Structures are given as structure tokens and as C-alpha cells.
Amino acid sequence: MRTVTAxxxxxxxxxxxxxxIQRRDLGPKDVLIKIEFAGICHSDIHTGRNEWGEAHFxxxxxxxxAGVVAAVGSDVTKYAAGDRVGVxxxxxxxxxxxxxxxxxxxxxxxxxAVGTYNSQDYHHDxxxxxxxxxxxxxxxxxxxxxxxxxxxxxxxxxxxxAGITTYSPLHHWGAGPGKKVAVIGMxxxxxxxxxxxxxxxxxxxxxxxxxxxxxxxxxxxADHYRATEDRQTFTDLAGTFDLILNTVSANxxxxxxxxxxxxxxxxxxxxxxxxxxxxxxSGLIGGNKVWAGSNIGGxxxxxxxxxxxxxxxxxxxxxxxxxxxxxxxxxxVVDGDVRYRFVIDTATFDD
Numbered sequence: 117m118r119t120v121t122a123x124x125x126x127x128x129x130x131x132x133x134x135x136x137i138q139r140r141d142l143g144p145k146d147v148l149i150k151i152e153f154a155g156i157c158h159s160d161i162h163t164g165r166n167e168w169g170e171a172h173f174x175x176x177x178x179x180x181x182a183g184v185v186a187a188v189g190s191d192v193t194k195y196a197a198g199d200r201v202g203v204x205x206x207x208x209x210x211x212x213x214x215x216x217x218x219x220x221x222x223x224x225x226x227x228x229a230v231g232t233y234n235s236q237d238y239h240h241d242x243x244x245x246x247x248x249x250x251x252x253x254x255x256x257x258x259x260x261x262x263x264x265x266x267x268x269x270x271x272x273x274x275x276x277x278a279g280i281t282t283y284s285p286l287h288h289w290g291a292g293p294g295k296k297v298a299v300i301g302m303x304x305x306x307x308x309x310x311x312x313x314x315x316x317x318x319x320x321x322x323x324x325x326x327x328x329x330x331x332x333x334x335x336x337x338a339d340h341y342r343a344t345e346d347r348q349t350f351t352d353l354a355g356t357f358d359l360i361l362n363t364v365s366a367n368x369x370x371x372x373x374x375x376x377x378x379x380x381x382x383x384x385x386x387x388x389x390x391x392x393x394x395x396x397x398s399g400l401i402g403g404n405k406v407w408a409g410s411n412i413g414g415x416x417x418x419x420x421x422x423x424x425x426x427x428x429x430x431x432x433x434x435x436x437x438x439x440x441x442x443x444x445x446x447x448x449v450v451d452g453d454v455r456y457r458f459v460i461d462t463a464t465f466d467d
Contacts, residue, residue: 117141121465122250123439124174128166132442134465137176137246139254144191147260149201154248155180155274155432156458158304158365159388161446163234167390172234178248179205179232180459182263182273192257200263202422203248204276205412207232207255208239219416221259249442251462261419264426271431274304274457275422277412278432282309282361283421284413285384286316289359293317298353298360298376299338302329304449305363305386307433307456310336312421313361315428321357323349323373332455336433350375357381367391370407374399382406432457438464 118139123132142148160177162168181203185195195201209216210226222229227238233247246253263272282305291297297318299309306322313320314337321340322333330341342349353376360373365387373383374395380403385393395407413421425431433456437445445458 118252120251122176122246123442123465124176124246124249125164126174128164128171128173132439134439135174135176137250139252140240140243142187142189142254144189145257146189146254147185147192147195147201147257148187148252148254149181149183149203149260150186150252151181151183151248151250151462152269153182153273153436153459153461154178154250155277155434156442156445156449156460157274157277158449159277161449162365162388162390164446172244175234176246176249177233178250178460179203180273180276180278181232181248181253182269182276183252186252188257194257195260195262200265200269202261202263202272202276203232203253203255203259204261204280204418205232206230206415207245207259208237211258219414221414222412249439249460251465259415261415261422264422266426266429267431270434270436270459270461272422273459274308274432274434275425276418278305278308278457279312279425280413280418280421281305281386281410282363283312283424284417285361285386285408285410286313286359287417288410289382289384289408291316291318291359295319295358296321296356298323298357300324300344300360300362300368300373301364301387302333302336302456303363303452304432304454304457307332307336309361309363310338311430312425314338315424315430321353323360329455359384361386363387365389367393370395371399374405374407377403377405379403380405382408384408384410386410432459434459436461438467440464440467
């Protein structure tokens with residue numbers, strides 16, 4: 117076991133504390149990663165403030181991890197010391213079930229996927245996993261991703277959740293040339309949705325409550341930008357889109373957005389509000405429309421996303437903070453006061 121510095125929250129809504137945690141010794145197929153940057157995802161906040169329930173404290177969040185391989189186990193073949201790598205939302209799964217064999221580890225049918233934090237690792241004595249708000253992490257090589265040399269580790273870190281969360285549904289539902297795609301919300305997830313949909317060749321519209329980020333939207337690749345607080349938007353854009361990506365983690369009138377779809381169009385929800393959402397079935401039946409969900413992606417698709425972003429020069433728009441600024445950053449995320457992803461510089465943990 118090795119002791120490393122981390123930032124943990126001791127209970128729901130409690131301030132973060134600098135702590136020492138234990139990482140397991142390297143097994144034959146394990147990779148030790150020196151974490152350079154860890155992104156702050158809104159799901160970290162939902163979990164850390166126990167808004168979804170079942171949080172295990174003390175909690176070390178973080179599943180947007182980028183760093184450098186420090187050491188590898190004796191049987192590791194994919195990575196070597198010095199490689200630039202990342203870790204996303206998953207660190208293990210059964211590896212044997214139908215979904216795992218089909219590279220959909222996030223839907224493991226065995227004992228379930230092991231999350232990067234707040235999850236019991238059934239392959240390692242059911243210990244609770246600690247995430248990326250720490251100096252290093254030990255992960256099976258099968259759940260480590262290679263970061264392209266063309267991108268900085270700071271802008272790569274958020275891709276391990278925000279990137280794959282938006283890439284997967286855009287890829288699955290065929291965003292590309294000739295398709296009109298709308299992205300609801302332009303925050304940590306939404307700004308990556310805009311970048312990726314644009315790089316795929318789609319015509320992209322941002323649907324945001326106000327026009328406050330309109331200039332940013334154009335810089336990120338949006339062809340159009342409309343305010344949803346203006347009801348005329350829903351009249352003007354009725355029947356427009358092939359695909360709408362909803363990145364907002366709040367209850368919203370889905371029926372209004374169904375009206376923006378073409379026949380056979382799709383709304384995909386990637387935001388996860390704590391409250392139930394409702395839709396009138398007639399809004400789906402009229403036009404054979406689909407309301408779908410999407411949950412990250414498997415390891416192979418996540419690597420595909422990283423390679424795609426590397427080829428197209430994509431990375432997250434980030435604001436770098438120290439470990440001591442995590443509490444303030446969480447509050448700013450809730451207030452929508454970040455453009456567009458906080459990343460924690462773990463070098464500050466030694467301060």
C-alpha cells in the first residue's frame with residue numbers, strides 16, 4: 117500500500133479537507149498513474165452533497181483524470197512509464213458478461229461496473245474507490261486510456277467524462293453532414309457537445325436560456341444560438357432538428373423540445389436531474405419521435421473519442437484551480453459561473 121495526498125469531503129455539504137489515503141500495491145495488470153489534472157464534473161457535486169443518495173463518506177471524488185504512468189505491473193503490455201494517460205468514470209467490471217464482451221463495460225451485467233469513486237471494488241476486497249482529487253491512482257490497464265500527444269493534459273482531463281458523455285450519443289445517433297443538431301445548455305457538457313458535433317460535420321444550434329454565451333458559442337463551432345426564455349424560439353424552430361442533446365441537469369419541459377424535432381427525430385438526455393421528468397406520450401407519438409438517454413461509453417468508445425478529439429484539435433475549455441479552491445469551485449459550478457470546466461492542478465497538493 118502507498119499513502120498519497122488527496123482532498124476529501126467528510127460528509128454531505130462539508131468543506132473539503134486535505135487528507136492521506138491508501139492506494140493498493142501494483143498487481144500484475146495494474147498501472148500506477150501520477151495524476152496531473154482532475155476535472156470537476158457536476159456529478160461530483162451531486163454525489164458529494166448526497167443529492168442522489170448512497171454517498172459513502174469520506175469521499176474523494178473525481179473521474180476526469182489525466183496524468184503520466186509512473187509504474188506498471190509485471191504483466192502490463194499496453195503501457196509503460198512515461199506514457200500520457202487518462203482514467204474516466206470506470207475502473208473495473210466483470211469482463212465476462214455480454215455487455216463487457218461487447219465493449220459496453222458501463223452496463224456490466226455481472227457484479228456491475230466499478231466507478232472511479234464512491235464504488236465498491238469487488239475485485240479488491242470490496243474496498244471503496246477513491247477518485248481523482250488525489251496525487252495518484254492505481255487502475256487495471258484495461259481501464260486506462262491513452263491521451264493523444266496533440267492535446268495538453270489539462271484540456272484532456274474533462275474529456276474523460278464530458279467528452280465521452282457527449283461524443284457517445286452524437287456518434288450513436290448519427291450526427292454528421294446533413295444533420296441538424298441542437299445542444300441544450302452550454303456548460304461543462306454542452307460546450308463539448310458543440311465542439312464535437314461541429315467536428316462531426318453537423319449544423320449546430322445552441323439552445324440556452326439566454327444569449328449571454330452567444331459569442332462563445334460561435335467560437336466553439338455553433339452555427340446558430342437561440343434563447344429558450346424567448347418563446348418565439350419554439351415557434352421559429354418547430355420541426356427543425358434531427359437530434360437534440362440535452363445536457364442540462366435540471367427538470368425541464370421536454371414536451372416543448374419534442375416540438376423542435378423533425379419526424380423520427382431524437383432527444384437524448386445526458387443531464388441527470390434529481391427530480392423525475394415527465395413527457396406527454398402524444399408528443400412522442402406525433403412524428404414517431406424518440407426520447408432517449410445515454411450513459412458515458414465503454415472503454416473502446418472512450419479511446420475512440422480521445423483519438424477523434426486529438427485528430428480535430430479538440431479539448432475542453434478549462435479554468436485551472438488549486439486543491440484549496442475546490443469548495444469555491446463547486447459553488448461556482450452550481451451557480452453556472454465557469455467557462456467551461458474546472459480542472460484541479462494536483463501539483464498544488466504539496467503547497
